[in-house]
Amino acid sequence: MALPDYSALGHKEILVSLENHIVVIVINRAKYRNTYNQRTVHELNEVFDLCDRDDRVRAVILTAEHDAPAFCSGADISGGWDILWSPETLSEGDQAHRDTGGTLSVAVYRCRKITIAAVNGHAAGVGMTALQLPFDFRFVWAGAKLTFPFVRRGIAPEAVSSYLLPRLLGHSRASSLLLTGATVSPNSPYIEALYHKILPTREEVLPAAKAFAEELVANTSQVAIAYAKGLLQHPGESIEENHLIDSRIIRTLASSPDGAEGVNAFKERRIPKFTETLSQHSSPFYPWWWRLDIKHRRTKL
Amino acid sequence: MALPDYSALGHKEILVSLENHIVVIVINRAKYRNTYNQRTVHELNEVFDLCDRDDRVRAVILTAEHDAPAFCSGADISGGWDILWSPETLSEGDQAHRDTGGTLSVAVYRCRKITIAAVNGHAAGVGMTALQLPFDFRFVWAGAKLTFPFVRRGIAPEAVSSYLLPRLLGHSRASSLLLTGATVSPNSPYIEALYHKILPTREEVLPAAKAFAEELVANTSQVAIAYAKGLLQHPGESIEENHLIDSRIIRTLASSPDGAEGVNAFKERRIPKFTETLSQHSSPFYPWWWRLDIKHRRTKL
Amino acid sequence: MALPDYSALGHKEILVSLENHIVVIVINRAKYRNTYNQRTVHELNEVFDLCDRDDRVRAVILTAEHDAPAFCSGADISGGWDILWSPETLSEGDQAHRDTGGTLSVAVYRCRKITIAAVNGHAAGVGMTALQLPFDFRFVWAGAKLTFPFVRRGIAPEAVSSYLLPRLLGHSRASSLLLTGATVSPNSPYIEALYHKILPTREEVLPAAKAFAEELVANTSQVAIAYAKGLLQHPGESIEENHLIDSRIIRTLASSPDGAEGVNAFKERRIPKFTETLSQHSSPFYPWWWRLDIKHRRTKL
Known part of the structure; x- marks a missing residue:
């Protein structure tokens, strides 16, 4: 692929930079409380798709300005629920239901690089779902007010949160969050297991996420991370099936x-230096799962 | 449906009332340590089925008298294990195995309203399984002694507890409870994540559950809660399938x-007032899952 | 089956004893930091298979000498990754990928007796995966350094850890462990829910595990434990299917x-004395799941 210049892609709602193999995305809508709109999601989808394929990128961090009113206060529904769908989807009628928040969740989930949400402010709605749950790691400010408000707004949990949250935390905690719509702090027993790290101030969240990413980028293998994510997401239906999959991968x-560098560094008692990239690596059995196509297709059938 | 008068249904083992859209069920067998018998389960099954269909009911709370010897000390097996099956089932022979505790678990799980167990005393056996696990929320007295005693009684975990407990808490904690049969307190690390709230005294448990229910009844949508519960129970097999389901629901x-009231209240900066009922709401795709029939049918085949 | 004399099976890498229905296995490779090699896994596989079938055995404890450099510091990869496969597998070429760590995980998981890992030292790699995750209970020394190092070695999580760890702890904690390769303590919030008990000194770990096993052996039913483990591992695809399975078992x-002893002891207000064995017990519906064959078969097809 042609190597993109992330800061020159013409984004309006987000600021994007690539440095030391880490892409940092800053939501740039502070004057709208970092609410989500169609263009924001469109731009985010594009960046996560690029990062997935760009060998230079080892990690992607999503954050906001630490002095913005919120990390993301959800969709701006002052004009109605239509904000949840793209204009194309809306024009196709009621059968075309894929919400853009859900498409973003899927794009982040499918990104084979390390993904980190650096939640340095309050979060609600899509700010809790698509902008946090599909990520590998979540860093958060201890003072953040966190809300899944759906049942208090007359709709259901969106952006695949009903799939992801129970898997992340178990059903007891997921019910306490999704069925109440309550506002909680990161240290609440309902939600604390969601976070890799809770930081005392807003200013500390992004630097902590960056330092964490830098360490992982320096010391882990891009290929190994992609397979590990694939195994966590698609472990097989049984312990036996998982054994057949993971052993094939390790072989x-x-x-x-x-893999050779990992063993050699061990023998030579030194830190490994991994250089293989995803586009160099090919495997006849990746992906080993069936990837359901979620695109809507207009049809007369 | 004809609107039932819950306090006049001729129940003997439970007391039932409906007030402010909340049904409160009190197990009324204090002199038998609130043990479970066939009639108790039969009456509970009936109430949960009614509550599911009665639009007036927004939440169901199951509790006991706070000065009873126990919330529920399990099945009264002093006459043998036959207590676990209905007389009709027993008369059909060994092939007819559906235990009544399991049927109650399924009935509570399928109830589309908010369900709360207010565990204001000790609990064992079915008092831990059918009377707690299928509920959306569990409130408990900090002093309660809690036991899944099955392996210490020569039988296996019943009433779908082997399905529900690992989903609620993860397999590590579920094994520590189900494979030991140990008696634990609500604050034990093995079980604390099961509870939405732990109260210091028995007297506080029901009022806390009621206040919680009243707030949810006032501020959430009956229809949204039903869909949210459906999504948590039937999220689809993959992230993509979940996206197709949840987006269809939100649309x-x-x-x-x-949904309209949710958006309008947002625009007008006021609290929403939801009035839609489940029987007014109809959808061509609800339920989106295949509901397995668990009734036993005598057959000569 | 002929009753084996566990201490006379000619094992070289492990010490095995049977006392009071409890088999204790001690990894006997202290001078190699208790690293895993082919023979260790082969011997462990044999013992777990025997224990599964030997009615005298009620519980199996795996541990190390408490003054060894580690409980198990993983595979000895100083000779390369080939250590992960048996010589027979290696000779069959790249299609023969079953790693021995994975086969051990499956053997422990399938053992129908109570299984306990008594982790009285540091653990890494297979020492975290096959030697801990498939067990029913894990006891650990508070000072143990625990690591899943795979992504820092250029390979993916092995020995079915990508299947077991998220089920045990939820995906949020599993990602924090498997995708970072970080070294953590048992009291770390990422991993503490993995452990049934955390002990302050190395010397206390095995005695605590033994006392725990002795109490379970004295007071639980061998048959009930086997069914309870089967239900936790194979609960059915839905709440309804689980109801059909668990009710059939209880019946x-x-x-x-x-089961009769459990009820009689209850009536007579005494502790039950269970005597039934797995080989005496027979059931037309056990196992109720399809057991995938994981053996590799050389074929010209």
């Missing part, structure tokens, strides 16, 4: 450049 | 009376 | 010797 990686 | 709710 | 156990 392949054992003779790959990064 | 429908966006043009429903409660 | 059977209610008329079994251990």
